[in-house]
Amino acid sequence: MPETxxxxxxxxxxxxxxxxxxxxxxxxxxxxxxxxxxxxxMARLGLVDGxxxxxxxxxxxxxxxxxxxxxxxxxxxGMLFIxxxxxxxxxxxxxxxxxxxxxxxxxxxxxxxx
Amino acid sequence: xxxxxxxxxxxxxxxxxxxxxxxxxxxxxxxxxDLTVQDNHITEAKRACVLGxxxxxxxxxxxxxxxxxxxxxxxxxxxxxxxAQILTTGKYPIIYGLSDSPCEAQRxxxxxxxxxxxxxxxxxxxxxxxxxxxxxxxxEVTCSLGEVANRGDLIMFWGSNPAESHPRHFxxxxxxxxxxxxxxxxxxxxxxxxxxxxxxxxxxxxxxxxIKPRADFEGLWTLRALAKGIDLDPKVVLRDxxxxxxxxTDLMARMKAAKFxxxxxxxxxxxxxxxxxNSEALLALTRDMNAYTRFVAKPNRGHGNVTGADNVVAWRxxxxxxxxxxxxxxxxxxxxxxxxxxxANGEADCGMTIACDPMANFSQPxxxxxxxxxxxxxxxxxxxxxxxxxxxxxVATYGIxxxxxxxxxxxxxxxxxxxxxxxxxxxxxxxTQIERRxxxxxxxxx
Numbered sequence: 001m002p003e004t005x006x007x008x009x010x011x012x013x014x015x016x017x018x019x020x021x022x023x024x025x026x027x028x029x030x031x032x033x034x035x036x037x038x039x040x041x042m043a044r045l046g047l048v049d050g051x052x053x054x055x056x057x058x059x060x061x062x063x064x065x066x067x068x069x070x071x072x073x074x075x076x077x078g079m080l081f082i083x084x085x086x087x088x089x090x091x092x093x094x095x096x097x098x099x100x101x102x103x104x105x106x107x108x109x110x111x112x113x114x
Numbered sequence: 115x116x117x118x119x120x121x122x123x124x125x126x127x128x129x130x131x132x133x134x135x136x137x138x139x140x141x142x143x144x145x146x147x148d149l150t151v152q153d154n155h156i157t158e159a160k161r162a163c164v165l166g167x168x169x170x171x172x173x174x175x176x177x178x179x180x181x182x183x184x185x186x187x188x189x190x191x192x193x194x195x196x197x198a199q200i201l202t203t204g205k206y207p208i209i210y211g212l213s214d215s216p217c218e219a220q221r222x223x224x225x226x227x228x229x230x231x232x233x234x235x236x237x238x239x240x241x242x243x244x245x246x247x248x249x250x251x252x253x254e255v256t257c258s259l260g261e262v263a264n265r266g267d268l269i270m271f272w273g274s275n276p277a278e279s280h281p282r283h284f285x286x287x288x289x290x291x292x293x294x295x296x297x298x299x300x301x302x303x304x305x306x307x308x309x310x311x312x313x314x315x316x317x318x319x320x321x322x323x324x325i326k327p328r329a330d331f332e333g334l335w336t337l338r339a340l341a342k343g344i345d346l347d348p349k350v351v352l353r354d355x356x357x358x359x360x361x362x363t364d365l366m367a368r369m370k371a372a373k374f375x376x377x378x379x380x381x382x383x384x385x386x387x388x389x390x391x392n393s394e395a396l397l398a399l400t401r402d403m404n405a406y407t408r409f410v411a412k413p414n415r416g417h418g419n420v421t422g423a424d425n426v427v428a429w430r431x432x433x434x435x436x437x438x439x440x441x442x443x444x445x446x447x448x449x450x451x452x453x454x455x456x457x458a459n460g461e462a463d464c465g466m467t468i469a470c471d472p473m474a475n476f477s478q479p480x481x482x483x484x485x486x487x488x489x490x491x492x493x494x495x496x497x498x499x500x501x502x503x504x505x506x507x508x509v510a511t512y513g514i515x516x517x518x519x520x521x522x523x524x525x526x527x528x529x530x531x532x533x534x535x536x537x538x539x540x541x542x543x544x545x546t547q548i549e550r551r552x553x554x555x556x557x558x559x560x
Contacts (some may be wrong), residue, residue: 100452
């Protein structure tokens with residue numbers, strides 16, 4: 001059964017450096033295509049580093065992404081993190097609610113192992 | 115525009131040192147970088163952070179054509195002609211980006227959009243656009259980063275992770291400097307970080323407040339209530355913010371006791387549900403605090419000249435972003451004239467992107483529409499946006515190959531000191547050539 005998490009996309013050092021090095025190069029692509037999951041949630045769901053999961057966004061968008069455990073206590077359980085990039089953009093809706101800004105952090109996503 | 119065309123050539127193999135160069139990767143715009151340059155390549159960037167080193171050391175001469183039309187190499191002249199034709203043929207032309215271009219180029223972009231009755235927007239709309247709306251509603255109690263360095267004794271970061279987004283923020287401006295009224299530097303300051311994640315920045319905090327996701331508005335209004343001395347129900351506060359009332363009460367006591375408090379805020383505030391309402395709450399809290407002590411708020415701006423884009427678009431049109439000229443005069447309406455909306459709603463029918471990458475950063479509906487319309491893209495490197503463009507210009511890198519002016523995140527203008535020449539044209543040159551052709555097509559003779 002898919003489980004609902006809150007996804008926080010954001011800046012990372014490697015993502016920022018990858019922009020300058022080249023968006024089609026390995027560092028940037030690896031960073032924006034790796035989902036960080038709290039270690040406790042990974043254990044509970046039987047997930048291991050490198051597993052592939054399917055995320056379904058609030059508007060029904062579906063993406064697949066590799067996972068890695070978040071460092072130490074960086075993420076509370078129930079929260080996911082991914083560097084800004086193609087995957088996080090695919091999970092944003094087109095509606096900006098009159099602000100010009102799509103909801104780009106704190107999005108509900110459903111996660112299931114592929 | 116002599117600054118953007120000044121030659122910086124050195125003989126082959128010879129080392130050159132450029133002192134006090136300006137880094138334009140992020141809004142800190144550090145202007146104390148010493149560059150070592152050899153054969154059109156920067157080999158060292160002294161004092162630059164990890165993002166700055168990546169910026170300087172990876173912007174050499176791109177081995178790509180300066181112009182591609184429909185994906186095929188073309189002359190610049192052919193590219194300028196096609197670009198002007200695209201922009202003057204559509205009924206709803208948009209121009210978007212500008213946050214990694216110097217002010218001189220931004221100024222030309224605004225002129226073009228005026229000639230074609232188009233809509234201009236900057237990456238501000240998907241960064242601190244909600245804060246821009248909040249500034250209009252609440253006002254901005256602010257200061258320069260120099261004042262923060264010399265006076266700020268309570269430094270708060272709310273929804274911002276400068277350790278990864280602005281790595282020299284702590285050392286150059288906000289935490290470590292020994293200032294005029296803070297002779298002991300870090301020891302004289304208290305650092306508070308409020309975030310939903312225990313980010314890498316949290317290590318720098320004296321007090322870390324981990325709030326519930328999507329509870330920024332509630333947390334800020336809790337502080338506003340406490341500032342006014344209003345009694346709150348501890349259970350409700352914990353339920354709504356994820357943080358004990360005692361923690362908020364302690365924080366408010368420290369805020370009132372500070373001599374000069376600063377709240378730096380980031381995308382955690384503006385990109386989360388609530389958006390401009392979150393920013394308004396933060397700015398209103400800052401304003402409230404001035405009944406007790408000196409308190410300021412500053413958005414931590416991302417791109418090197420996104421603050422310049424706000425300034426240039428504002429002094430050209432009266433509004434900072436999301437400006438429509440279809441009636442012949444500027445109108446501002448975030449949510450309607452902002453690029454996420456004009457694309458996702460399928461309204462724009464042609465466009466030009468300048469120093470930005472919406473094909474990587476926008477929602478899927480917006481990206482799908484952009485890929486279906488003819489547009490021009492200017493960028494220093496190949497990106498998903500340049501790949502799908504009808505006309506793609508490879509441009510020189512501002513601050514490395516070209517001069518000009520950028521605005522630091524605190525609205526302080528900083529000059530650029532280029533390191534070496536590029537065979538590619540600058541944003542300013544490309545936009546000037548396109549403007550010349552656009553004016554001719556629409557019948558402007560002056």
